[in-house]
Amino acid sequence: MTRTLYLFAGAAPPVFDIARVIEDAQARGWDVCLGLTPTAARWLEPSLDGLAALTGRPVRFEYPLPGRPEVWPAADVILVAPATFNTINGWALGLTETFVVGALAEGIGKGVPMVAVPSVNAALTQHPQFERSVETLRAAGVTVLFEDAATGSEYRWQPALAAAEAVAG
Template identity: 70%
Template sequence: MSTLYLFAGAAEPVFDIARVIEEAQADGWDVCLGLTPTAARWLAGSLEGLAVLTGHPVRWDYAFPGEGEVWPEASAILVAPATFHTVNQWALGIVDEFVVGVVAEGIGKGVPMVAVPCLNAAYARHPQFERSVETLRGAGVFVLRGEGESGMGDAARFPWRVALDAVRELVAVG
């Protein structure tokens, strides 16, 4: 079974993460869930249940030195919803958060990755955002752009199925 690291930031679609995990599992993925620190706070009451659902601990922080790895190696990574903060940190190589550190390293390891930005229109117009998207694309990350990007208020329209299909296609091609 292939392992999908599902990394989610603090945007409204994160509240649908259990359903997305179930969809990914139905597609044949062994899912490991990683969250940004704010997303972990938002889902604090659900973390134990999400760990049971995935069969792996939910991670949002780096392990201490000497602690063993608790997840299998990633076959692919989906970063969704990817916030303005996460996209820019990733592109700039600022790895003070676990999720960003793993995806930054994933570029160097050649792990197939899909990112689905979810931010408001004002953030999308910030000049650094477009530079960051281009940096990630230049590094081989498939950045899925569209309605989910400005859909922070409408989580039901977030393109989860499209994102999961894009990951599957990347792994099949790779």
Template identity: 60%
Template sequence: MTTTLYLFGSAAPPVLGVGPVIEDAQRRGFDVCLGLTPTAARWLEPQAPELERLTGYPVRAEYKVPGSADVWPKADVILFSPATFNSINAWALGLTSSFVVGVCAEAIGKGIPLVTMPCVNSAYAQHRALDRSIAELRGMGVTVLYGEGGFVPNAPGEKREYPWDAALDWAERVVSSEL
């Protein structure tokens, strides 16, 4: 049985290297559909044909037209990673102008397992809205990988390896607990 992973990303530097992450997810047995915020889609526009070839599905950044067929299979698990300060806060507040945030907000009500790993610098991490939003998402059953064992904020401009393996490990863990 194939497990469908919706891999969603915001406009944070780790999204630029999403190709190898897709390949890793596929090696783990996931059928991957890639969704992006509008800015992340613009950043990855030159890579889009290759990413579509890799996944076998269109890269999506916009809602489909009502009544049109969905081009993706139903999700078994959603991994929103990297998720920016803006995306985390919008999602927690239910502000669904972004396709990926809207799908995640709806997935809570549909019971689709959700994992997210923020990607914020330490300056954003000082804003009280982030802690409130993380607590809100966790309260709705979302696995938020923030802090020890997940993403730890870095100083603005500091480059640090993004823990993609931890995100994929948790996506595997939550979907296997649903089976």
């Protein structure tokens, strides 16, 4: 039985590794559906067709028009990586102006297992809302991997995929 991973990515430098991460997830047995924030989609615009071919599904970065059929299978787990300051705060506050944040907010309500790996600079982590947002998401059952995400060290893709596998069961 194929498991479905929604991989949602924001506009932070680790997003440029997304094709490799999709391949790693597929090697682990995941059917990957890729969702991007609007800015991440703009950054990756020259690669969107190739990413769609890699996943075998359309890359989504905006809400579909009403009445259109769902083009992705249901998620077994959602991995949000890189999760930006804007995505973390919007998600925690329920501000669903983008497709990714709207799907994340619904994921909490549907009980979909979720993992978030922030990619936020040190100055933004000092903003008081960021810590509150991380606490809110954790209280809602989201696994947030944030121990060293803001230190400038290598982005934690392998622990992110391992955490997604663990929460998916």
